[in-house]
Amino acid sequence: MEIKVRLSQVGVVAAFILLWQLLPTYNIVNRYILVPFTQVIASYPELMNPANPVVPGGLLFQLQATLFEVAVAFGLSATIGVVVGFLLGHYRLVGSIYEPLLYLFYAVPGAVLYPPIFLLFGVGVQSKIAIALILGLFPMIINTATGVRNVKHSYIKLANSLGVKGSQMMTKVVIPAAAPYIMSGLRLSLSFVLVGVIFGELIASTQGLGWAIESASNTFHIDMMYALILVVVLVALLLLLILTAVERRLIRYA
Amino acid sequence: MPPVIRVVDVSKEYMASKGALKVVDDANLDVEKGAFVTLIGPSGCGKSTLLNMIGGLISPTTGTIYIDDEEVKGPKPDKIAMVFQDPSLYPWRTVQKNVEFGLEVRGVPQSERKSRASKYLKLVGLEAFSHYYPTQISGGMQQRVSVARALALEPEVLLMDEPFGALDEQSRISLGAELTEIWRKTGKTIVFVTHSLLEAANLATHVAVMSARPGSIIDFFSIEAEWPRFPEDPEIVEARKRMWSHINLQSIKQAETLSTADNDNVPR
Numbered sequence: 001m002e003i004k005v006r007l008s009q010v011g012v013v014a015a016f017i018l019l020w021q022l023l024p025t026y027n028i029v030n031r032y033i034l035v036p037f038t039q040v041i042a043s044y045p046e047l048m049n050p051a052n053p054v055v056p057g058g059l060l061f062q063l064q065a066t067l068f069e070v071a072v073a074f075g076l077s078a079t080i081g082v083v084v085g086f087l088l089g090h091y092r093l094v095g096s097i098y099e100p101l102l103y104l105f106y107a108v109p110g111a112v113l114y115p116p117i118f119l120l121f122g123v124g125v126q127s128k129i130a131i132a133l134i135l136g137l138f139p140m141i142i143n144t145a146t147g148v149r150n151v152k153h154s155y156i157k158l159a160n161s162l163g164v165k166g167s168q169m170m171t172k173v174v175i176p177a178a179a180p181y182i183m184s185g186l187r188l189s190l191s192f193v194l195v196g197v198i199f200g201e202l203i204a205s206t207q208g209l210g211w212a213i214e215s216a217s218n219t220f221h222i223d224m225m226y227a228l229i230l231v232v233v234l235v236a237l238l239l240l241l242i243l244t245a246v247e248r249r250l251i252r253y254a
Numbered sequence: 255m256p257p258v259i260r261v262v263d264v265s266k267e268y269m270a271s272k273g274a275l276k277v278v279d280d281a282n283l284d285v286e287k288g289a290f291v292t293l294i295g296p297s298g299c300g301k302s303t304l305l306n307m308i309g310g311l312i313s314p315t316t317g318t319i320y321i322d323d324e325e326v327k328g329p330k331p332d333k334i335a336m337v338f339q340d341p342s343l344y345p346w347r348t349v350q351k352n353v354e355f356g357l358e359v360r361g362v363p364q365s366e367r368k369s370r371a372s373k374y375l376k377l378v379g380l381e382a383f384s385h386y387y388p389t390q391i392s393g394g395m396q397q398r399v400s401v402a403r404a405l406a407l408e409p410e411v412l413l414m415d416e417p418f419g420a421l422d423e424q425s426r427i428s429l430g431a432e433l434t435e436i437w438r439k440t441g442k443t444i445v446f447v448t449h450s451l452l453e454a455a456n457l458a459t460h461v462a463v464m465s466a467r468p469g470s471i472i473d474f475f476s477i478e479a480e481w482p483r484f485p486e487d488p489e490i491v492e493a494r495k496r497m498w499s500h501i502n503l504q505s506i507k508q509a510e511t512l513s514t515a516d517n518d519n520v521p522r
Binding site for chain 1: 309311329330331335336338340342344346355356358359360387407
């Protein structure tokens with residue numbers, strides 16, 4: 001049964017790639033707009049070459065630049081988010097003051113952040129990290145706060161009867177109980193950070209995968225553009241898969 | 255030998271927006287060492303509140319509670335362990351780690367934690383499930399783990415608040431028999447809150463009957479019968495009749511006061 005599902009999934013991807021190849025090849029779609037799959041793959045060797053004029057430094061260099069921004073932004077938003085989320089969830093008064101405000105801002109399209117942040121930080125890595133960090137913070141804080149607040153009362157009552165106090169209550173009861181929420185906060189946060197970084201690079205940057213995509217597009221190297229987009233897709237998939245694997249390891253009971 | 259538990263003139267009153275709500279009123283109770291006392295009364299009479307006060311989770315408004323002549327000011331896990339209706343096993347810990355939890359919190363070293371956990375899991379018959387997670391075992395089994403967790407603390411007193419309330423009748427009967435066995439083997443002093451007259455009669459050496467809210471202890475009697483006990487045994491029948499005569503009266507009184515009372519402020 002499981003095998004059937006897997007095979008079907010592989011089949012869907014294969015069909016997609018087939019369409020990607022056949023539609024432009026047979027001129028059903030303009031082959032300069034939708035570059036055939038094989039041609040896209042063929043552009044990778046040149047992309048990898050650090051000396052290539054479209055993407056200076058080569059694919060690996062740009063990839064590393066983007067990954068760096070993602071790693072820093074995600075790491076920061078995860079740690080700050082968990083701490084702030086815990087405080088908001090644990091201290092009812094503080095939570096009731098700040099959380100509704102948080103929800104309000106959560107609804108604002110992140111794009112409005114770009115102009116002021118670029119003015120403030122310029123086009124270097126800091127601006128991308130700043131935006132991605134802010135975007136990633138919201139789901140992290142909100143999810144953590146919800147998780148902390150929703151810890152079953154019976155867990156707390158039981159711990160009280162066993163003499164658990166203060167920091168032990170936090171580390172041995174509240175955080176593990178809130179873990180599923182924190183994990184889903186991490187997943188959301190990662191997605192938002194990825195969007196923030198790539199978008200930021202697309203708009204105003206001197207390096208990174210997003211910038212490379214822009215560069216390839218502007219110089220009409222559409223095959224390279226798709227090749228780079230594919231890399232972004234694969235990176236996102238891989239990161240999310242890693243997170244899911246970690247989640248399954250830690251939360252195998254739920 | 256002085257009683258292990260002494261409840262002296264204990265009252266509990268909650269402040270609500272519409273005035274004070276007295277839940278327990280001048281309760282007095284003495285529990286001797288090794289007794290199995292069942293606490294029974296009409297719904298909402300304050301039995302759980304009283305039990306929580308004995309356990310140190312709630313503090314009395316007036317009066318004092320003594321365990322081994324020491325005033326109860328908060329939870330004392332090395333003397334008193336509690337078992338609630340909800341087994342509250344932590345789903346992120348295995349059965350064994352759940353039983354070890356109380357000991358972990360008290361800084362008991364790893365090897366002793368493991369051996370005590372094994373010992374009490376064996377006592378409740380669940381050693382084979384040590385490495386299962388709570389979601390993988392039944393409600394009755396979870397409750398047995400919860401009992402093992404309480405016993406692992408090796409307390410003198412076990413306070414149980416309708417531990418079998420969420421289980422089916424057959425589980426209640428078999429777990430009740432197991433509990434009697436465990437009690438006889440370990441010699442603990444037990445206070446057991448229940449709604450069931452039959453359960454109270456089956457398990458108890460002494461029965462404490464509470465009045466309707468605000469609750470006080472209106473009767474306290476012993477049941478001399480040997481185990482195994484059967485519902486048709488004369489002492490059991492007598493005990494249930496005696497309990498019911500009080501509770502029936504109390505329920506009627508309660509219904510009268512409820513129709514005039516303010517129900518929005520019952521605290522939980």
